[in-house]
Amino acid sequence: MNFALRAIRATTVSPFRRVTTINIQRRTMQIRSIPMWTGSHDNYAYVVIDDKTKDAMVVDPANPPEVLPVLKELIDSGKINFKGIINTHHHRDHAGGNAETLKQYPHTPVIGGKDCDQVTTTPKHNETFKIGEGINVRAIHTPCHTQDSICYFLEDGEEKVVFTGDTLFIAGCGRFFEGTAEEMHEALNNRLGKLPEDTRVYPGHEYTKSNIKFGKSVLDTPAVRDLVQFCEENEETQGKFTIGDELKHNVFMRVEDPEIQKATGQTDPLEVMQKLRDMKNNFRG
Numbered sequence: 001m002n003f004a005l006r007a008i009r010a011t012t013v014s015p016f017r018r019v020t021t022i023n024i025q026r027r028t029m030q031i032r033s034i035p036m037w038t039g040s041h042d043n044y045a046y047v048v049i050d051d052k053t054k055d056a057m058v059v060d061p062a063n064p065p066e067v068l069p070v071l072k073e074l075i076d077s078g079k080i081n082f083k084g085i086i087n088t089h090h091h092r093d094h095a096g097g098n099a100e101t102l103k104q105y106p107h108t109p110v111i112g113g114k115d116c117d118q119v120t121t122t123p124k125h126n127e128t129f130k131i132g133e134g135i136n137v138r139a140i141h142t143p144c145h146t147q148d149s150i151c152y153f154l155e156d157g158e159e160k161v162v163f164t165g166d167t168l169f170i171a172g173c174g175r176f177f178e179g180t181a182e183e184m185h186e187a188l189n190n191r192l193g194k195l196p197e198d199t200r201v202y203p204g205h206e207y208t209k210s211n212i213k214f215g216k217s218v219l220d221t222p223a224v225r226d227l228v229q230f231c232e233e234n235e236e237t238q239g240k241f242t243i244g245d246e247l248k249h250n251v252f253m254r255v256e257d258p259e260i261q262k263a264t265g266q267t268d269p270l271e272v273m274q275k276l277r278d279m280k281n282n283f284r285g
């Protein structure tokens with residue numbers, strides 16, 4: 001369980017002129033990761049809960065046998081009010097569980113790209129909606145991996161997270177199945193890369209260990225070595241790194257870095273992006 005707890009220190013002066021410090025624990029949005037197909041596809045679904053209202057949505061509940069028992073427990077115990085499915089893109093290992101989930105919970109809204117199974121609402125680029133009272137969600141269109149790829153930027157007070165599907169992984173990015181290097185450059189470096197640097201990243205897969213192995217083959221810096229070390233000691237990396245971290249250790253977000261230009265033999269950012277993708281596709285580290 002990954003609760004975001006934030007301690008707010010409030011200092012008050014008592015009538016007896018004694019300074020008293022009290023700690024108020026303010027709980028902001030809660031995110032629960034549900035690993036799916038661990039050891040093969042290594043996907044993640046996520047339950048996002050608004051603490052105040054208990055309203056919750058589930059991101060990419062693709063494998064019902066692994067997701068539905070978790071949802072059922074949360075719903076039946078009164079911990080959440082299940083309000084909707086959010087999809088990052090149409091691939092089966094992301095949107096393939098919608099029908100089964102809707103069978104259990106009919107009339108649930110499905111928010112996602114236009115090609116997602118059973119989709120009911122496709123938000124426009126930069127369109128916003130809420131989860132409960134506290135969580136503001138902004139849809140960020142990132143066509144490339146699929147043309148219907150959407151990332152979701154969530155804010156609850158100071159807390160900021162982004163669900164990136166198969167567009168941005170920790171230290172990597174998705175393959176360009178339906179798009180171009182130009183589109184991925186726009187997605188990573190103009191849209192996601194310009195989010196606040198303290199935004200925590202929740203990707204659609206746990207691919208960090210192999211991503212950073214490739215990353216280290218083209219960029220050997222302290223930030224890259226730190227992530228290699230982190231992956232030696234941790235199986236899961238979702239929510240542990242921010243956009244600011246990605247700007248340092250993700251080679252696809254450093255297409256103007258001279259060391260990466262040298263490794264790819266290219267200088268134009270789009271050529272660097274394409275070459276990095278080709279090199280990663282063929283990498284057998």
Ligand SMILES: [Zn+2]
Pocket residue numbers: 089091094145166
């Ligand atoms: Zn995909």
